[in-house]
Amino acid sequence: MSGQDQYAGFREFVLSRGQALSRAAYLLTGDHQAAEDLLQEALTRTVRHWRRIERDGRPEAYVRAVMVNQLRSWYRRRHPIELPSASVPDRSGGSDVADHVTQQAALARLLALLPPRQRAVLYLRYYEDLSEVDTARLLRCSVGTVKRHAHDALVRLRKQPAHLLDSHPASEARR
Numbered sequence: 001m002s003g004q005d006q007y008a009g010f011r012e013f014v015l016s017r018g019q020a021l022s023r024a025a026y027l028l029t030g031d032h033q034a035a036e037d038l039l040q041e042a043l044t045r046t047v048r049h050w051r052r053i054e055r056d057g058r059p060e061a062y063v064r065a066v067m068v069n070q071l072r073s074w075y076r077r078r079h080p081i082e083l084p085s086a087s088v089p090d091r092s093g094g095s096d097v098a099d100h101v102t103q104q105a106a107l108a109r110l111l112a113l114l115p116p117r118q119r120a121v122l123y124l125r126y127y128e129d130l131s132e133v134d135t136a137r138l139l140r141c142s143v144g145t146v147k148r149h150a151h152d153a154l155v156r157l158r159k160q161p162a163h164l165l166d167s168h169p170a171s172e173a174r175r
Contacts, residue, residue: 010050013059021063027123028071030112042066065138068120118153121146
């Protein structure tokens with residue numbers, strides 16, 4: 001198999017799932033630049049083992065796990081993650097896109113208020129809809145720790161102004 005053919009599946013995967021993975025990276029980091037770095041690092045690590053990952057049939061789950069683990073590594077090294085700005089970039093395409101961008105910006109602002117582990121737990125549990133067991137496995141901690149982080153994060157978010165909580169998926173978790 002030639003070098004070009006060897007990575008054709010990887011290119012197709014990135015083209016088809018790249019935006020979703022980029023959104024995931026942004027929600028995990030709360031910063032566009034850090035999200036780009038996180039996703040690039042995850043994809044670089046993924047391509048090294050692409051044949052095996054593709055054979056396993058869950059490449060997106062693998063990339064997401066790499067992103068969470070890489071983020072944990074950054075925090076261990078005290079890698080600075082900048083907070084997102086208060087302004088939302090202009091986007092064209094109608095009110096649906098504007099609503100989506102506004103919701104994502106509100107979610108990112110709220111998640112940025114949380115410590116990294118709580119942010120990762122909320123993202124995995126409520127945005128990716130993983131079970132507590134799967135979240136614990138991915139974060140390499142106990143189910144009790146996942147429950148505690150989710151509880152503490154939701155308590156912290158409930159203390160925020162109501163208008164910030166009503167426009168994003170995490171607000172569904174508090175109800």
